Amino acid sequence: MTESYIKTLDISSKLFLNLAKIETDPKKRKAFVLSVIINSWVLFEAYNNYLSEILSKAKIEPHEKALLQDKELRLNDMGNFVEIRSHSPTLKRTLFILQKFSTVNIEEFRKTKIWEDIQKCENIRNDLIHPKTITKKYLEHQITIKKSENFRTDIITFLKFINKKVLSKELFLD
Numbered sequence: 001m002t003e004s005y006i007k008t009l010d011i012s013s014k015l016f017l018n019l020a021k022i023e024t025d026p027k028k029r030k031a032f033v034l035s036v037i038i039n040s041w042v043l044f045e046a047y048n049n050y051l052s053e054i055l056s057k058a059k060i061e062p063h064e065k066a067l068l069q070d071k072e073l074r075l076n077d078m079g080n081f082v083e084i085r086s087h088s089p090t091l092k093r094t095l096f097i098l099q100k101f102s103t104v105n106i107e108e109f110r111k112t113k114i115w116e117d118i119q120k121c122e123n124i125r126n127d128l129i130h131p132k133t134i135t136k137k138y139l140e141h142q143i144t145i146k147k148s149e150n151f152r153t154d155i156i157t158f159l160k161f162i163n164k165k166v167l168s169k170e171l172f173l174d
Contacts, residue, residue: 003172006046010173013039013152020145029145034128036148040155041125043173047159048090048097051166055101067096091122094162102165114161117154124151 013036020032056068062081066073072086088096098104109115128143156173163171 003050006043006050007172009039009043009046010156013043014174017145017149017152020148030143033143033145033148037124037128037143037151040148040152041121041129044121044155044159045090047162048094051097051162052093055097055166058101060100064096064100067093091118097166098162104165114154114158118158121151121154121158 016032016035016039020029020036023029023032052068052070056065060068063073066083066086067088070085070087071083073081074084076082095106095110098109099106124143124147156171159173160171163169
């Protein structure tokens with residue numbers, strides 16, 4: 001994972017937002033709005049993987065390293081630990097990263113607006129990626145240009161926060 005890929009995803013979500021703002025055809029505009037949301041969440045997951053890759057090189061416990069590499073240590077039938085593929089939810093892994101590699105108090109952090117906003121983003125993402133009952137009314141009232149712009153902003157704000165707290169530097173996104 002490279003910074004250039006993350007930057008491309010940032011540009012992509014911004015491009016779709018700009019297209020949504022100028023599109024006059026409602027169906028195309030809705031498609032652009034959905035693309036803003038999806039690309040913004042992919043940006044979040046890509047950044048999380050990028051950061052996990054960097055941090056997995058630190059001197060940490062084997063189970064922590066496995067978590068950052070989307071793996072898990074399990075005991076096999078021969079009595080040996082083996083790595084198996086395992087995926088932790090992105091927000092849970094992010095909390096682990098903040099808890100392990102920063103001075104952020106996770107209990108207090110979970111009471112903040114930034115945490116509340118990223119959870120709202122996750123809920124919207126889940127509604128769209130794993131639809132149960134996406135109705136026309138939902139699309140008309142929940143998936144708007146303004147809400148997609150807020151979604152994108154909330155993702156970038158969260159990523160900048162994580163980067164500052166964990167790597168002690170500014171993030172390269174707009």
